[in-house]
Amino acid sequence: MYDLFAALLLGILEGLTEFLPVSSTGHLLIAERWLGHRSDLFNIGIQAGAILAVVLIYRERLVELTRGVLQVDQSSLPKVDGDTPRVYAFKLAAAFVVTAILGLVVKKLGFELPETVTPIAWALIIGGVWMIAAEYFAGRRALTLGERARITWTVAILVGIAQVVAGVFPGTSRSAATIFVALLAGTTKRSSATEFAFLVGIPTMFAASGYELIDVVRSGQAAHEPWGLFAVAFVSSAITAFIAVKWLLGYIQSHRFTVFAVYRMILGAALLLFLPSGA
Template structure:
């Protein structure tokens, strides 16, 4: 397990990047590589992800309670819950089937992560400028077919560096969902997706989890939670006004720098 400085940096990276379309996994893998950070059984990465899960649940607690408490009596609430679960289904099935390959091969290929950051950045810039006119501006009223389509786009994020939020937002924009609604539906979809990913990673890694560096794990978890809350509260208003250009250029710059360092042997 790395030192406290590593835990602070990686915890902040997880919280700051989980819900914006820049790939938190890609940033964590690259930062861990360059810091020389090693976590037996990836215990640190598994636990700090829980901090981000709790962040989104905290921010949307009131809205979630409203939906859950009325799901039996309000057709609109029931329909929204079904649309989110429908969108979650493709990643659940494909992610479970490819889990071992993704963790053993793709997660150990930093060059792939850097390239995916660059490619994803270019795509994000293109889609933000040339996406079709929005026909849906309410994340809670998307047609089922569009929710499912967004779910299939989310499967692209199984490749580290693609970004779960990036894939779902780009997919939503391409099928006529507005900027704010795309980001908000991505938030809602992240809840079952991240919770399932955390539970599945925890179960698959249960025999090799190592909590020897518990203090650093707690630091990373708390920072991921706090920074995640701040990002979620800020993001919707930002993208409504400015779109996703900032995140596209951020991906290109970070990916290019990382690729250059990797090719130089760092």
């Protein structure tokens, strides 16, 4: 019964934090200190559940982009943040390619996630401070430039780099890094920056999960996986992520990201204060 509860809780935690700018990896690494370490396949499964939720939310946009890429005459198609669907899709592809190349380089260099909470706590705090500063400067930039929804090629490339940086430093948050890089680089409309960050996260996270899944299957770990717990975690992650992303997309229409920055700083400070050094 405890294992079932732990699987449910970890699935919910992944769903809540994967696309909110608070760092899912950081939260899961912390939670595993109390709920126990899970297999690589389990972690892949709950991440896949969260990705599925975003695919469902953006299913119409994904169909629109697919049709746009295949259709020869782009003039009759509705624009996506000022671009034709094909150009927008190519920008998503550019961000993904940058992430994939740099991600493979990081993998070859032997990068591993930290085994202690301290670096995650500092990443949460520093990331929170950075979010407040980034929102301030992005706001000033918006006042100067006006509302800009277009994703430039520069923004696309920087978003790809930001995804890798977030993966190297757990606690940074992939969504926070990509959204704020887009805002600072010229896309002043929060909803447009968020949509691009979430859409590019779909192929990125599916590719990362698939890459890890191949290793898990080759090692034989899949044969020993408790599939009942896996299913519970997958479903709970998907449902929770769907609700969380839907809420966030509505929230950012009229609110800043400050509340998430404050939460990160409070959580990071609490971890440093109440957990022994090297925990």
